[in-house]
Every structure is written in C-alpha cells, then in structure tokens.
Amino acid sequence: MSSNGNQNRVRYFRSLAQLENTTEFEEHLHREFPVAASEFPEGVSRRRWMKLMGASLAFGGAAGCRYQVEQIAAFVVRPENHVAGVPNYFATNFEWAGRVMHLLATNMDGRPIKLDGNPQHPMYASSEQKDFHDGKDAKFASAGTDVFAQAAVLSLYDPDRLDRVIRKQEGRSVDSSWAAAESMLNELRTELLKDEGKGFAVLFDATRSPSLRRKLKELSATFPQATISELKSVAYPNQEKVLESVAGGGELVHQLDAAKIIVALDADLLGSDEHAVLYTRQFGMNRTPNSQMNRLYCVESQYSVTGGSADVRLALNSSKLPGFVSALEAAVDAQLGGASADIADSDYSDLSYEAKVARVVQVIARDLVANQGASLVAVGPHHSEEVQLAGLRLNAKLGNIGKSVKVFQKSDPLAGSSVGLAELAARISSGNVKRILVLGGNPVFCGPTEFRLSETLKSAEIIYLTDYEDETAAISSWVLPATHPLETWGDVLSATGVYGVCQPQIEPLLNGHSALEVLGVLIGRPVPAMQFVRETVTELSSGMFTDNQWKQLLHDGFVTMEASLAAVNIDASQKLEAEAGFGDLLKDRKAEVLLLPSPSVYDGRLANNAWLQELPQPVTKLTWDNALIVSPRTAKALDLKQGELARVNHDAVGVDLPVFIVPGVADGSAIAHIGYGRTAAGSVGNGVGHSVQALRRNPGSWLLTGAEIRGTTRPYKLSTTQDHFAIDELGLSEIAKRAPTLVREGTLESYQSDPKFAHVEMHHKIESLWKNPAVNIDYAWGMTIDLNKCTGCNACVIACQAENNIAVVGKEQVARGREMHWLRIDRYFHCDPDRSRRESGFADPVDVTIVHQPLMCVHCENAPCEQVCPVAATVHTEEGINAMAYNRCVGTRYCANNCPYKVRRFNYLNYNTKYGYHYGWQDYRESVNTKLQSLVLNPEVTVRGRGVMEKCTYCIQRVQNGKIKARAEGDGRVHDGDIKSACQEACPTQAIVFGDLNDRASRVSQLQADPRSYSMLEELNVKPRTKYLARIRNVPKELTMNYQRNTLSHGHGAHGDHDMEHATTSAAH
C-alpha cells in the first residue's frame, strides 16, 4: 500500500455540516434511527401529512378474512391478444415538462403503470451503447428517461385533477357540463364568424405537436382576425434570435458522442437542458476508460448535474462568462493561427483564481484546436445573443458545425400567424381582445410578470382548458378539464424532425378533452383526434400514408424522417467584445441571481406530483422546497445562514427564499429554482416552497445581475437528505485505517499507469465464522454501477418508486429521516484539502468536485441483516437475492441497525392509510374512495403497511417473471439482458447493469472483472453482489490538482485522518 496518501488525504464530505463536524451531523451518523422516530405527526403537520397522503398513492392488499366475498369481474368481450395480468407495451410520444419524450408505456390490464424510453427511437438508437460487440446490443437497448417521464403516471392518477366543467357566473362557480361547453363554443363560433374572429385570441402552451399547430393554423384561417399567441414558460429568446440570424431559425442539437472535447459554458447539458436525456446517453457512450473517454469541461456559476459529471469544472459567475468566452475565442484564434498554448509549468493547485481561469482558457483552447471537428462548445441558452453567437462561431471555426453541433431546419405552419406575448397583452389591455381561449400553460402563474398577465387577462373573458383548477382557472369564466397525454391522441415532432405519435393508453379518466378536440369544436370541424393526427402525418409524408404505414407507426411510435440540416452562416471575422475581468462580485455586496427551471417541478406545472416533490434534487438533496443556493463565502459575505430566509431584491422586486449553502457554487452567484410557491396547484403542491416568479420579468430574464441579497433572521426548516443514511466510517475507525473510502476515483492518467488502483488488497485474510449455505443454484444475480457514467440525474430513483410502490412521506417525515426511497444517490463533495485547510479551515472548500453514488441494497452474500432477524423475515434466495417477506416482518428494525450500507427503510407510520390500506377491523377499504390513486400501483409488488421493513429487492418481481417467461416461452434459460431492473431501464447512460454472475459472458460478469470494479466496504466480508466501477476523471495534466495526482491515483483514501477533528492517528503501514 502506498504511504503518500497520508499527507494529502482524499476527503469526501456529504455536507458542510459533516466537514465542520457539527453536532447535527454527528447525530445523523450515530443514531441508527433519527430523532423521535416513532412519533406520530401532530397538529398542523399531521393535517398536512394526511393531505399529502390523499394524493400520493396506494391502496391495500386484500389480506384478511377468508369468507369475505370477492367478485371476479370478467370481460364481456375479451380484447384481442389480451391476457389478464400480462402487460402490453405501447410506443408513444408526448411533451412533458418542456421535453419531448419518446416512450414505451407498460400497460397493465388497460392502465399505464410505467413509462420508459423507446429504445428503437432513432434519436436514442443513434446513441446506442457499443461497448459490447456481441450482437446483443439491441437486446440491451434501454433508452433511458428522466425523472419527469418516470413521474408522469402519478399525475395521470392524481385525484386533484380537474374532473368537471366549471362555469363562473356573477362571481360564483357552478358545475357545468361538456354539452353546455360545446354549445358555448358553437355560439362563440357563430358570433366570431360575423367579423372574422375580431376580439378573440388563443393563448396556447408551447408545443411541438404538428397536429395542434396545424389545428391552430386552421383556426387562424377560419378567424383571420383572431390573435394567436404561444406561451413558453421556459423560453430562451436569445438563443432563438441567434439561430434566426445565423441559420434562419432552427433547432440547435448537439451530438455529444461525436465530440471528444465537450465544453459546457454555463450550459447544463446533462441536467436542465431540453435534450438532457439524449445528451446524457451520448455522453455516457464515451465514458469507458478502456476504449474511449471524452473530456467534459464545465464552466458555470451554479453546481449543476453537468458540473458534477465534468472532468474539469471551473466556478465562474454567469455575468463573467462573456469575458471568459471572449478570452477563449482569442486563445482559439491564436492557436488556430499557429501559436502554441501558453501554459506555464507551475502546479495548478497553487494558482490564484485569476491564474486558474487563464490556465483553463489555454488548456481548453489547446484541446479544442487539437480536436477540430470532434469537439463542441455549448453556451447556456440564457446568455446574451453575442455570447451565444460567439459559441457558435467557435464551433464554426473548429469545424464542428454539422458534426457535433447541428442546426436542424424547422418549419412551423403557424409562422407568421402568431404574435408574441407582449403584443397579446397589449391587445388585451387596449380592449382589442375581449375573449381569449387559453390552452393550458397556467399563464397567471408561469407567465412573465412584464406583461402582467394576471392583471390584463382579467379584463377579458377567459375560456381555459386545464388539467388542474389552478391560478388561471380562478379568473376564468369557463374552466374545461384537459386530458393527460396518456389519455389522448396527439403527436410530436422532435427537434431533429422525427415524427412521433402519441396514442392514448386509457380512456380519459376524469372527463377531459384535448386541445385538438376543443379547437375542432370551436372551428366547426370536430374531427376525432385520431383522424386528425392521421391527417397530419399524411400531410407530413407528402400525402401518402397507407394503412400499413399507420399500423407500423402505432407499433414503432415514430416515422423515420429527419429534418435536414440548416446552413449556418457565421461571420468568422467578428469577435466578442467583453470585459475580461474575473474580479470578486462580492466586493460591493452585490450578487447575481440565476433562475433555473426546477429539477423537480419544472416551471411549477408538476407541483402536485408527490414523487417529484419528494425527490432529493440532484446536488442539494433538497426535498419539498426550493432555496437560494449560494457558496459558503457568499453566505459569509452577505450574512446569510443556512436554515434562515434571505431577502432578494432586484429592480424593486423582492422575494424571500431560504438559504442553502453548497460548496463549489461561484462566489457572488445565487441560484434559485422557479415553479415553487404555487397557491392553487392541488393538495400536494399548494404552498410548497417560495415563489420567485416575481423575478421572472420577461421570457429571457434568467440571469439577474446586481441583486441585493440580505439575510433575515427568520428561521425556515428545509428538508434535505444529504446527511441521511451517512455510512458510518467513524465507528469502524480501526478498519477504516486500512480500508479505502466508499467512493473511489482517479485520473485517467493514473488509471492508465495503474488500472487496478481501485482494487485494494486486504491486509488480513478475511474469513467467515461460519460457512454460508450453498447458493447460486441456477443463477447468481448481481449488479454493477459505473460511477464514471452516473451523472446523478435521479431517473433511477423515481423509476424505482414507480416500479416498487414506494410511499411518499411528506416534508416533515423527510426531515425526520423517514424517506422511503429504496434507491438513494449519495452525493459526495470533495475538495482540495491543503488549500481548503490553509485558507479557511475548511469553512470554504476550494476546488470542489462531486461524485455521485447510487446506493440501494447491495445484496450481501454474507448479509448482516439476515443474521439478526429474529423472525427470518429477510432471507436469501438460492440465487443470491436478499429477499424480504413483508408478512413475516415484526418491525424490530435490528436489520436496519445492522446494515452497514444503511439501505433499509422502515414504515414508521402507515403511509397508505388514506388509500384504504388498514388492518383487521379497521379494514374498511371498500368504503374509501381509493380507486383513482391506487391505479398507479404495480400489481406485481406488495404494498407495505406500518411496522414493516423494506428495501431494494433487485426487482424480484421482474426476476421471477423473467424466469417463468423463459421456461414457458423460451429455451428455459434466462439470457443476459432478458431481465432488467427498473433502475437499469431508466438509466440514460446505462451506468447500472444487472445480470447473472454465473454466466461468465454476461455483461455484469465482464464489468465485475474490470480492473475498476470494487466492492463497497469490502473489508466487512459481507460480500456484496453490487459492485461499483471507480470513477475516472479525464483531467489534462496541466489542470490536475495535487491531491488528485497524489491520492486519487492510489485510491487508498482512508488512512488516518489528519485533517479532521475525529482523526485517527495510526497511518503507517
């Protein structure tokens, strides 16, 4: 073992609380269960909790009395090819949270219960993994999704959705009917036809649906005088303008798999970007250190998902990015002109901030120039036109356009017939628009404040088609229930021009109709939506679309067509003029505020989705809240404290936000997510978080400079899971001396010189006290998680929740550490230990990097939980899965206590009560209206009640059904790739691989034989089945930091800890 690790310890920390070793963190670490764990919520919190329950999920298993009569409702006519209890899979596509999703819906007995990516979709297929050339690629294809797609089924069965037509008359709401609404629309048409639609407007939620746009075009032909306007809540007008100027409009799509060097300049390609799923897939393709490794540079002010995955990340205020881009352009120009990179020989770690920036500029420029045509520069779409143009210009100079950076042509039937929001607002206020049809989008909450839509709209009569009775519904005279995309026909055109059909998976549950249908009635051509969609695709395929093609479309979900590339004309002689100052923003106590769409609720439209609200957000691990995210130094300079509210004033608008401190955020930058603070979202989303909508003045206002931020002393409790389930190395200090840390990483250079760096020889031969029973009779299930590919996007967390009926517990319960997610993603920070100690005593860590580690039950062969269970409720299967028999569990929690990985979750309360899940005499489930929310449950997995322990089962239901299927239909063997766990299926980068370890050729076996493979806490001799592949950072030599060079390369982190207060002393071996 190396000894040079002793001086520069790798130090990973989950939060600043851990770094400073506060009592709060100590408590999390030492208490096996959080405070007052068995306390029932009382008072307000209890009521709140009950309400939440009303909207999450679950109804009960009908365990109980033998002679209770149960009926079987057989079909009257069995649908063709339908076998009860066998899911069908349908390809569908829809827009959700501003993204186009290409999906494969799992439809169980007529109800969609799970959504996953459509692996055959060309947009995903083009980025198929090519790691394993054994002809099995297609079988392994799992397209991956994001959190929004995974959570879409919960919204479908949300009982808070609007289920009736509401009419407001003289200030009173009356329930009305679709028949009444239809006659109203018909009257409206007659009236409008008189003067060509004068005084009428349509405001529609931004859409990529060619059918809807075509329908709106029809409307504008019927009523030429009508105003049509598009509401895009997350819009980047600057990017649109740049594309308009250089390519005559179009869609900018990057091709990350075609780039060896990726430079993300304030662009969250893998996080909030519209194409994040595609980009993440493409990024993951080239993250195999044995074959191909791309290099991701990230320069940003927030700490984004992209920043966490970056090989080199530089924190830089967004307002200083123009200067950076300008310097980069100059450096690239110089090097393209033959100059060599100006890189000094000094060590990167010791440089001042300005010198680091200069060094990064030079190194990026060198890499870009060396990889012309195979690199890409992405500039955040919220930046000014000049900066974005400079980004495109750089790509043009480097020959990337058309290769790694593509601009697709876009044709919009509505072009020329729609007006901007400003114009619409003006027409309303001037009285030119008296009646307005609003098609979704909740303009009152989401609309930019500049147009004062909440005010101006009031002066018009609003007909509002919506899925919730939201803020806009409150001022509408007609409120019509809309369909969920899983209930209706529709279509989408992806950014690359691939046509996708949206086919209904279920009849409208709550009496809804789609925008296509409503518009059809209004213009007097009420064509069924399916027929209209078919007309559209026929039109798009130049008039020819046969029945067979239609059937093929419904089967595949898409038509193979692609938009052609737009010609990009960029004047290479231009230059970005920007001040290249990288000075301290905090000097005059001014800060910049960067607003971002929320990684959980997007623009607020998903606020009533309990899965998303409870999802720990990627970097902060915050649940049920948004916050003002600042760096430790910013907090100090502006007197902000974690857990207290801060006041943000900008341009005479002030909002209050709780402070959340994240190391690594650029000093002087504050980040806030939009979409919170809804007042009429539904029982889940009401009052969650703080609204920052007031700062969203116009569609392009994302970056606000010169904001004044000051702390108030008002406390505010945030529920973050970052310190929950911290794995206790401290208690194992003796072992920790010899053992490596939980996450292992190294630089590419060190990996190449010592591929086995992550592997650690045990000092003592480890022996078990007893012999384990023979296992692995047919199969030996195992898993590998590649930390190099994991971006921490969270898709697996929600996928697991959807697959395994995992309960939602609410904010208060999360604060008590009772969240139920079987799969958590541990996010470890890491910093330059020397400088951080020297400069601030770790109060303000320097050069912070992030490693994400998804962690669920690792299925130990020698499982500590099983050894302490008094009732044998958790036992091994012959195939090595550590199974839970919920009905045996009596709730001693010994197992959770004895689990070194802290992956067991206990039902402290009956989280499913409100859905009719009771015991014994309380079992009145039939009297509770449980129908709607319970439809989301996966019938293959037991719903757990109070007092029962649960945890990851390796998706045992999929394993069992896979084996049964292989016996019944196949050759009797389960082949590699036949069974995929839910998390694996959801992972866009295929970082998670599940399979049979007995099969030496299986993917998971090969990966576990990889030199990067390691077991977590190997020294405990629990023999986990889940192994990790160490993370490799492709850091250029000139930017490698001391600690990376010395310690990461050997991975033997946890020698005696000299830095921490709880240090152990002995380190010499």
Added chain:
Amino acid sequence: MERFLFPRWTNAFVALLGVLLLGGILYAGTFFLGITSPVTLNIGYQPVQPIPFSHVIHAGKLKMDCRYCHVGVDQAAHATIPATSTCINCHSPASPSGPPVYSAVHDDSNKLVSAKLKPLHDSWRTGDSVPWVKIHRLPDYVYFSHVAHVQRGVSCVTCHDRIDKMEQVYQAKELSMTWCVDCHRNPEPHLRPVEFVTQLDWKPEGEDPADLGARLKAEKNIHPKTNCAVCHR
C-alpha cells in the same frame, strides 16, 4: 417467627388453576390447530354463484378442455374466468330472427331454457360483467403463477381436485403455505407430461408413477425452490 401460610381454603385454587391451564391449552390447541387451520377454514368453501354453472356437464360429460374457457392458464399468472362472449359462443340469446341455429341452449324468451342463464344474457346485453364469486383465493401478498406450474406438468387436479365432478365448484385443497411448500419439497408425485395437464382423470400407464415423476423432474430440470421470494415479492 411465624411464617406466613396461605389459608387452607386456598388449596382449591390450585385445582382451579390446573383446570384453567388445561382448559387454556385445550382452547388454544383447538383454536390454532383446529378452527383456524386451513383445513377447517378453506376446504369446502362453496359460495353461491350467479349462474349455477356445472363443471360436471361442461368439463365432465362434454369433455371440454379447461383452456377453452380459462385462457390465461398456460400463458400467465392468472387462469382467468372466461369472458361473457366465451359462454355466448354456445349460449347465444335470441336475435330478432329467432334463436340462432348453433345455439346450444336457447334464450329464455322462447321458454326452452330456465331463467338460470339470465345473468349471462343480461351481461351480454348491458356490457357489465357477470358477478362471479372468487373461490380459490390466495392472499394478495402471494404471487402464484399458473403458467409456471401448468407448463411444467403440474395438473389442474393437483390444486383444484376433480373439478369435472363438481356440480358446483368448491375449494377442495387447503391452498395453505405448508401445503404449497410440501409439494415444492417433493414435486415428483405431482408431475405428468404437459399434454395431460388438463386431463383430470389421467393415470400413468406402463410406468411406475414414482419413476415417471423422477424422470420428468430430471427432463424438465424441475427443482422448485422454497425461499420466500418464490411467492412473496
């Protein structure tokens, strides 16, 4: 020092205590071993069905294969109760032009048949399901798969007994966990060639049943497991 002694009359309590103890044991024994035993609770459950469907006629006399109606049994976990349309294939109601030619049992309107089929024809007319009552009921936390058993040569008769002799179906076997596990530990006596699975009166010919079981077990690589996750997920 005078020692405290219980008065003599308390000796009666000793006897009483004995009686109570014995009674308690008897009670607990009867309760847990007798009354709540699956044998008592489960066997013989025979709810009244909306239509007195006779398996004796259909499966016994007419020798209809089980899978004609229970279509899911060799494809999925659920055997499924047939759709109304399956019954209507033979028992179609009258159409305006009179009873259909192929109708096995005619509509009650022409007085050829009892009113017993009324729920069926009502279902056909209204589109609502026939409210069949479930007989063989496992708890929701048990995930039994028909296909896994049927495709491996475990006959219907093993769990459902001679349905073809039941005028009204009742539960004939315990369907308790011990009962399942017994068979999982010793599957040989219950195996038969897959083609005879639905032939309820099948007997092995020319081969010792024990040998046959062992042969099929080896051939089909059958080794049923008894860990919890086999049935509980």
